[in-house]
Amino acid sequence: MKNTTTLALFAATLIACNSSNQKEEIALDYPETKKVDTVDTYFGSQVSDPYRWLEDDMSDETAEWVKAQNEVTFGYLDQIPYRNKIKNQLEELWNYERVSAPFNEGDYTYYFKNDGLQNQSVLYRKKGKDGAEEIFLDPNTFSKDGTTSLGGMDFSKNGGLVAYAISEGGSDWRKVIVMDVASKEIIGDTLVDIKFSGLSWKGNEGFFYSSYDKPKGSELSAMTDQHKLYYHKIGTNQKEDNVIFGEEQKRRYIFGGVTEDDNYLIISAANTTYGNELYLKDLSNPNSPIVTVVDNFDNDTSIIDSQGSKLFLVTDKDAPNKKIVVADAANPASENWTDLIPETENVLNPSTGGGYIFAKYMKDAISMVKQYNYDGSLVRQVELPGVGTAGGFGGKKEDTTLYFSFTNYITPPTIYSFNAEAGTSEVYEASKAKFNSDDYESKQVFYTSKDGTKVPMIISYKKGIELNGSNPTMLYGYGGFNISLTPSFSIVNAVWMENGGIYAVPNIRGGGEYGKAWHIAGTQQEKQNVFDDFIAAAEYLIAEKYTSSEKLAIKGGSNGGLLVGACMTQRPELFKVALPAVGVLDMLRYHTFTAGAGWAYDYGTANDNEEMFAYLKGYSPLHNIKEGVEYPATLVTTGDHDDRVVPAHSFKFAAELQSKQSGSNPTLIRIEVNAGHGAGKPISKIVQENADVQAFALYNMGVEEL
Numbered sequence: 001m002k003n004t005t006t007l008a009l010f011a012a013t014l015i016a017c018n019s020s021n022q023k024e025e026i027a028l029d030y031p032e033t034k035k036v037d038t039v040d041t042y043f044g045s046q047v048s049d050p051y052r053w054l055e056d057d058m059s060d061e062t063a064e065w066v067k068a069q070n071e072v073t074f075g076y077l078d079q080i081p082y083r084n085k086i087k088n089q090l091e092e093l094w095n096y097e098r099v100s101a102p103f104n105e106g107d108y109t110y111y112f113k114n115d116g117l118q119n120q121s122v123l124y125r126k127k128g129k130d131g132a133e134e135i136f137l138d139p140n141t142f143s144k145d146g147t148t149s150l151g152g153m154d155f156s157k158n159g160g161l162v163a164y165a166i167s168e169g170g171s172d173w174r175k176v177i178v179m180d181v182a183s184k185e186i187i188g189d190t191l192v193d194i195k196f197s198g199l200s201w202k203g204n205e206g207f208f209y210s211s212y213d214k215p216k217g218s219e220l221s222a223m224t225d226q227h228k229l230y231y232h233k234i235g236t237n238q239k240e241d242n243v244i245f246g247e248e249q250k251r252r253y254i255f256g257g258v259t260e261d262d263n264y265l266i267i268s269a270a271n272t273t274y275g276n277e278l279y280l281k282d283l284s285n286p287n288s289p290i291v292t293v294v295d296n297f298d299n300d301t302s303i304i305d306s307q308g309s310k311l312f313l314v315t316d317k318d319a320p321n322k323k324i325v326v327a328d329a330a331n332p333a334s335e336n337w338t339d340l341i342p343e344t345e346n347v348l349n350p351s352t353g354g355g356y357i358f359a360k361y362m363k364d365a366i367s368m369v370k371q372y373n374y375d376g377s378l379v380r381q382v383e384l385p386g387v388g389t390a391g392g393f394g395g396k397k398e399d400t401t402l403y404f405s406f407t408n409y410i411t412p413p414t415i416y417s418f419n420a421e422a423g424t425s426e427v428y429e430a431s432k433a434k435f436n437s438d439d440y441e442s443k444q445v446f447y448t449s450k451d452g453t454k455v456p457m458i459i460s461y462k463k464g465i466e467l468n469g470s471n472p473t474m475l476y477g478y479g480g481f482n483i484s485l486t487p488s489f490s491i492v493n494a495v496w497m498e499n500g501g502i503y504a505v506p507n508i509r510g511g512g513e514y515g516k517a518w519h520i521a522g523t524q525q526e527k528q529n530v531f532d533d534f535i536a537a538a539e540y541l542i543a544e545k546y547t548s549s550e551k552l553a554i555k556g557g558s559n560g561g562l563l564v565g566a567c568m569t570q571r572p573e574l575f576k577v578a579l580p581a582v583g584v585l586d587m588l589r590y591h592t593f594t595a596g597a598g599w600a601y602d603y604g605t606a607n608d609n610e611e612m613f614a615y616l617k618g619y620s621p622l623h624n625i626k627e628g629v630e631y632p633a634t635l636v637t638t639g640d641h642d643d644r645v646v647p648a649h650s651f652k653f654a655a656e657l658q659s660k661q662s663g664s665n666p667t668l669i670r671i672e673v674n675a676g677h678g679a680g681k682p683i684s685k686i687v688q689e690n691a692d693v694q695a696f697a698l699y700n701m702g703v704e705e706l
Contacts, residue, residue: 028076028666031068033655034061040588043610047588047617051655055593055648057640062651066640066671069654073635073668080695082706087691089495091117094687096432101392101403101415106159106181110136119146119682136184142166149680154199154207157262161187161234163199163207170676172196172594172643176209178234191238196227196595200257202283206233208244208256208265224595227254229267245269245279245290252598258283259306260396264329266303272601273481274519276300280311280332293332300482305352307374312340312357314350319343320516324350324357324376340376347484347515353395353402354420358382360393364444364456365486365513369393369404371423380423386411389486393418403428408487409460409503410440435494439463442487447506447540450532453521456513457506457537458487459546462497472701473502473547475538479510479530480559480602482519492690499698499706502546508533510559510602524604525615531566538567538574553577553697554632558645558677559584559602565621565653568632577697578632580621582645582677585653587620588613593646622649625656630663633700635693639675647671665700 035050056062077083095116102111107127114121120139126132142148151174153164160181165174176191176199197210208231212224228246232238244267246254251269253276258265267279267290275297282288293313294301300322301315309329316322317334324341327333341348346361346368356379357372367390369382384390388408392415395402402420407413412431419425442460449455465471474496478485485505493503507513510522510530522530538554541547554575556563561583568578584590584599588606591597597605604612617623625631634657638650654669661667670692675681698706 028072028668030072030658030667031065033065033659042588042606042613042617045613045617047623049589049652051652054651054655055646057647065651066673069669070671070673073670076666076668077670077692077695080699082698083691083695085706086495086499086694087687089498090491090687090691093434093494094491094683096434098432099415099429101405101428104396104399105155105162108136108159108181114683117683117687119684120149120680123150137164137179139166143168145674146682146684147674147680149682151680152197152199154201155181156201156204156207158204160204161201163201163209165194165197165199167676167680169641169674170639170680171641172676173214188235189238191232195224196253198255198257202231202258202265203262206231208232208258210246210254210256225252225597226250227252227269229254229256244281251277252595259303261306264303264306264311268302270297270598272297272598274300274601276302278303278313280329282329291329291332293327294334304350304357312352312374313337314348316516321346322348322515324348324359341372347512351392351394353393353397354399355397356420358393360390362484362486362513365458365484365507366444367391367486371420382418382423383425385414385416387487389488407489409442409458409489409493409505410437410497412437412489433489433491433494435489440497445540447536449529449536451529453509453529453533455506455508455533455536457504457540459502459504459541460493460497461502462500465500465502467545469542469545469548470551471502471547472500472551472553472698472703473504473541474553474555474697475504475506475534475541476555476560477506477508477534477537477563478556478558478560479508479522479534479563481510481599482512482516483559484512492686492694495690496694499694501698502541504537504541504546506533506537508537523602525612527603527615528619530563531570531619534563534567535571535574538571549574550576551701553579553701555579555581555693557581557583561585561645561650562587562621566619566624568634569621569624569626570619572629572631575632577700578634579637579693579697580634580650580653581637582639582642582647583621583636583649583653584645585621585649586623587616588623590649593648594643596645622653622656625653625660627660628662629660630665631657631661631667633665633696634667635696636669637672637689637693638669639672639677641675642677644677668696 038049038052040047098114100112102109108125110125112121123137125136139150148168151165151167155162163178165176174194178187193214194211201207210229229244230241232241253270255268265281268276270276278293280291299317305312311327313325321343323343325337326340327337346363349360351358359370361368371379385406390406392404402418405413412433415429416425417428441463444458446454554564561580564580565585591605606613636650636654638647657667
């Protein structure tokens, strides 16, 4: 086979036990990845980057490398005897009808539905209460292979028009199409090259959206750092769209949204993933100026609703767990805010609907919901179906019925209708999943991290499991960007548990489970806390006899891929299997790709100062792979056109690991072709990827049969 990356092959051997306890040797021949003499200098320190050429995603040489690596990986996976059984289990359990909560727009009620194994969920509608069900928008018709997905939508104020975005091949770049709701005819031309954008209508005449100037050539190697907010008037060409904000103000992220009463345009602008400026424009006066609400990036603040000139904001300014304040649109600066719902010991994430504010709190990553009037008076604490995650409670002011979902790690999501006046709820759409929650157990524990910090973790498994240290265990984590991991059901995890596995999720620092302080404790030169928390979770599971190092896999995606990469290079002996997905693995260059520089609030950059460079280099997974070390059996996963965390991270990490891995553990990379960061991935591809991941993990734990 011809390969321009030089297919001089070297062999590694995996030892696996078969049912007769004899050794079966499976040879792995990795493509030898070419090295180049690329050296960067940081504050006088030279750092080699021999696989820099793999950053060029458009080169034939990189394409050949991808093809060669996939041949080795899928050749290996094909030999795992129960791989297809896991795939069949996933398909069987996934194959049930799923229906979303309904929402009203104009004369219609809309809802998403998937008959089971459809690659993309379909948007249905009914006219009035008793109208016939019809398909309104079917993303499965967007492309033959199901890789084009619906990427967001918004209806005009009267519900007569809809603007919807589509994503092709998982890309963050979107196209936007406008449709007449009654006739389902396309209105005007398709808008193109839109990225990191909401869609928000002003009346029925047009809508706001955001984008960058699209780079020429490789979309993965170019930085996109000047976002702009545009207004598109229906019936005009996209080239005529006016820039509302971002031409003179250079910001990396800009979003615009119109309040429900159509009175105000709210503009949020930021340069990193935390902290934003906030601006306001009175839409009732076309000549009104853009007024500053927040003029620094020190806090996260957003406007959740308005009543006349009264604005309702949620902020972590002087309130790390967030609070709700009131401002007057005529003088909205922060010094004039008054508290409406004060900060509590639990983290707040509010929504509005039915004329009420719903204060959704996290208590140790578990949901608690309180209902308030707009004067700040408590109406009630909403009774939830159990211990888990409740999402929803949003809607228009005139809605009398709201909806919320409830789930946890062993409870498939059920949708409830909620009477906002009476405070009562009932099942609207029970889950049809063929899963018996009574057969499983999920419990929360608290363990101690390296520096004495108490960290919660939820451990889930099938009842009757013996805690003898021999259970295959999947430890999943994220730990960054103020993102909270709350309990939720997953078909993938259900199959893992059905096959005797334990699934454990610690709420490590860097996330938002305990507010701003918890987040900050896992950023920049405190990032090691995140890895220490995850390592301590593994040590707890081993000490308490849930599993052992020989039966323990670690898994995470994106920032979680960084978590896995850092932990496997710091404590390789602690884990048997490592599964870094779409990971940020080159911490010295991450900020040079696409919008990567926006992650600097969490990470810092190697160009900041010598101390920050040294800290990043000290844990960067790519730069901490050492010769002569036996690393866990590793399956790196990525998409060849991921334009958020570019695949070069995974490519370079896999090449370096293959060149230095000692011992018999396999080091493979699975590269999904025509795929991005993960959003909108068709179910058929999700099923196959997770079958491969679980089969790889179990096989390398020595599981002989299922």
